[in-house]
Amino acid sequence: MEFIPGFHLFLGQNAQGKTNLLEAVYLLSTLRSFRGAGHAQMVRQGQEGFFAGGTVVEQGNHEVKFYWSSRKKSLGLDGRPVRKLSEYFGLIQAVVFCTEDLQLIKGAASVRRRFLDLLLAQTQPGYLALLQRFARAVRARNALLKQPRPDAPSLEGFTREMLASGGQVMQCRRDLMPQLAPLAVDAYQRIAPDAEALRLEYQPSVKADFEVELAQSRQRERVLRSTLVGPHRDELRLLLNDRSAAQYGSEGQKRTLAIALKMAQAEYLTRRRGAPPILLIDDVMGELDARRRGGFLPLLEQARHARGQVFMTCTEENWPRELSRDLIRWEVKTGTVKPGAANPAR
Amino acid sequence: MAHLPEPLAGLISELSKLPGVGPRSAERIALHLVQSGRADTRLLADAIVNASEKIQPCQICGALTEIQPCGICGDARRDPSLICVVERAVDILSLEKSGIYHGRYHVLGGKISPVDGIGPEDLRIAQLEQRLVEQPGIQEIIIALGSDVEGDATSYYLAKRLAPKGVKVTRLAQGMAVGASLEYADELTLGRAIEGRRALES
Numbered sequence: 240m241e242f243i244p245g246f247h248l249f250l251g252q253n254a255q256g257k258t259n260l261l262e263a264v265y266l267l268s269t270l271r272s273f274r275g276a277g278h279a280q281m282v283r284q285g286q287e288g289f290f291a292g293g294t295v296v297e298q299g300n301h302e303v304k305f306y307w308s309s310r311k312k313s314l315g316l317d318g319r320p321v322r323k324l325s326e327y328f329g330l331i332q333a334v335v336f337c338t339e340d341l342q343l344i345k346g347a348a349s350v351r352r353r354f355l356d357l358l359l360a361q362t363q364p365g366y367l368a369l370l371q372r373f374a375r376a377v378r379a380r381n382a383l384l385k386q387p388r389p390d391a392p393s394l395e396g397f398t399r400e401m402l403a404s405g406g407q408v409m410q411c412r413r414d415l416m417p418q419l420a421p422l423a424v425d426a427y428q429r430i431a432p433d434a435e436a437l438r439l440e441y442q443p444s445v446k447a448d449f450e451v452e453l454a455q456s457r458q459r460e461r462v463l464r465s466t467l468v469g470p471h472r473d474e475l476r477l478l479l480n481d482r483s484a485a486q487y488g489s490e491g492q493k494r495t496l497a498i499a500l501k502m503a504q505a506e507y508l509t510r511r512r513g514a515p516p517i518l519l520i521d522d523v524m525g526e527l528d529a530r531r532r533g534g535f536l537p538l539l540e541q542a543r544h545a546r547g548q549v550f551m552t553c554t555e556e557n558w559p560r561e562l563s564r565d566l567i568r569w570e571v572k573t574g575t576v577k578p579g580a581a582n583p584a585r
Numbered sequence: 586m587a588h589l590p591e592p593l594a595g596l597i598s599e600l601s602k603l604p605g606v607g608p609r610s611a612e613r614i615a616l617h618l619v620q621s622g623r624a625d626t627r628l629l630a631d632a633i634v635n636a637s638e639k640i641q642p643c644q645i646c647g648a649l650t651e652i653q654p655c656g657i658c659g660d661a662r663r664d665p666s667l668i669c670v671v672e673r674a675v676d677i678l679s680l681e682k683s684g685i686y687h688g689r690y691h692v693l694g695g696k697i698s699p700v701d702g703i704g705p706e707d708l709r710i711a712q713l714e715q716r717l718v719e720q721p722g723i724q725e726i727i728i729a730l731g732s733d734v735e736g737d738a739t740s741y742y743l744a745k746r747l748a749p750k751g752v753k754v755t756r757l758a759q760g761m762a763v764g765a766s767l768e769y770a771d772e773l774t775l776g777r778a779i780e781g782r783r784a785l786e787s
Contacts, residue, residue, distance in 0.1 A: 325771065372773070379734060379738065383699040392745045396745075397699070399741060
């Protein structure tokens with residue numbers, strides 16, 4: 240199937256496979272599911288594995304293929320296997336808007352860290368490798384701390400690795416904030432104009448000196464047998480009128496804030512690359528009232544002007560009619576997609 | 586799978602335990618073997634048994650060898666003051682191919698990896714210390730481990746542990762690959778290359 244630049248609307252009843260299409264694009268972008276499903280859960284019942292593939296058209300075409308089964312996993316780029324994930328990341332940039340985004344507000348700190356990490360991995364070539372290195376050092380360190388009598392020089396070896404990579408991870412996250420925060424604040428203002436002031440605050444687990452604070456935690460580490468200080472414990476605080484959005488925000492505010500964060504992500508990617516990312520909008524428009532949807536329009540307009548792609552799913556009844564200019568409609572029924580009726584002349 | 590004669594199934598199962606041989610390849614190799622001439626398969630079987638009986642780790646350095654000590658440890662023309670520490674015996678082959686190194690080797694047999702339950706006591710570190718005692722002429726230990734997290738941590742560990750022994754401990758330079766362009770180097774590599782820069786000789 241070929242999707243020309245523009246606004247693609249997938250219409251269909253529930254459980255027909257609309258989201259599947261968006262999942263495939265997101266999977267090729269991040270190699271993960273946006274619904275938080277493990278790879279094994281993405282396999283159709285009774286099948287051994289799954290495959291997603293596509294051609295990325297930008298400057299030159301790139302052929303990408305991703306196959307997964309419990310026995311074999313492969314990722315190919317232009318017919319050759321990809322050896323390092325960090326070399327693949329960033330080729331396809333996509334931002335998804337879905338109901339699970341609410342976890343950005345309500346969920347654990349790890350959800351917000353992943354949000355920052357994904358954005359950094361999509362825009363900074365070395366970040367993913369750095370993060371993997373850090374995670375590996377922490378894992379090794381934790382395994383050592385679980386031993387009855389950890390070997391001190393071994394621990395020191397992995398501690399050094401963790402300090403070096405962890406320090407750089409924190410620096411990257413810190414540097415991102417002044418660029419990301421204003422975009423999120425603007426987006427929030429746009430979709431909730433007379434609402435409260437939003438503030439994003441990067442709250443690293445390390446206050447000043449990683450090495451010193453780690454050393455100070457040694458006693459507690461020994462008791463709890465795991466690494467207690469470091470970027471794997473960072474938090475991104477979301478405040479509305481200086482109060483925690485998770486604790487004090489209304490359900491509507493949380494929903495708006497989640498969308499604002501995703502809009503900021505899209506905006507940031509656009510600025511970094513000069514071209515908008517692919518926007519994947521899964522059923523969230525229906526949840527918003529007309530005014531909030533209005534705040535969303537500039538982003539869609541921008542994608543249209545830059546000849547970007549937008550993919551959106553909707554059930555027939557609730558698709559937002561004010562977006563209907565230049566829609567390319569598709570009908571999704573029992574897992575198959577066909578061009579929808581009444582496509583406007585282009 | 587359809588019903589296979591027991592000996593054939595057994596062969597497939599043994600072959601698929603080999604590194605890099607999946608079930609599909611194991612099946613192909615097994616079918617080839619049972620259909621080829623008996624003389625050929627006998628030759629192969631003998632070669633396998635012969636090699637596995639005769640090849641042993643060198644008692645000094647841990648390299649794979651037929652004689653004790655191995656060819657490199659026994660070669661008087663090799664510089665006895667240099668020992669290069671590698672992770673696996675095959676790493677020696679890579680270094681030997683470069684033709685640039687004329688010292689001796691020491692195979693560690695792995696890297697410290699707490700996640701896999703491998704600690705320093707599982708590696709041939711005590712044997713290395715033993716060599717330092719028994720061969721007084723050793724002046725420099727060159728650590729040639731990979732630069733992943735475990736390799737780096739093990740290198741650091743070795744440097745610490747060997748420091749009081751009065752030998753110089755060095756590590757392979759890290760950074761730009763020969764013939765590489767800056768444009769394609771990742772940030773970690775470039776960072777290390779900057780750290781490990783050296784003065785141009787003029």
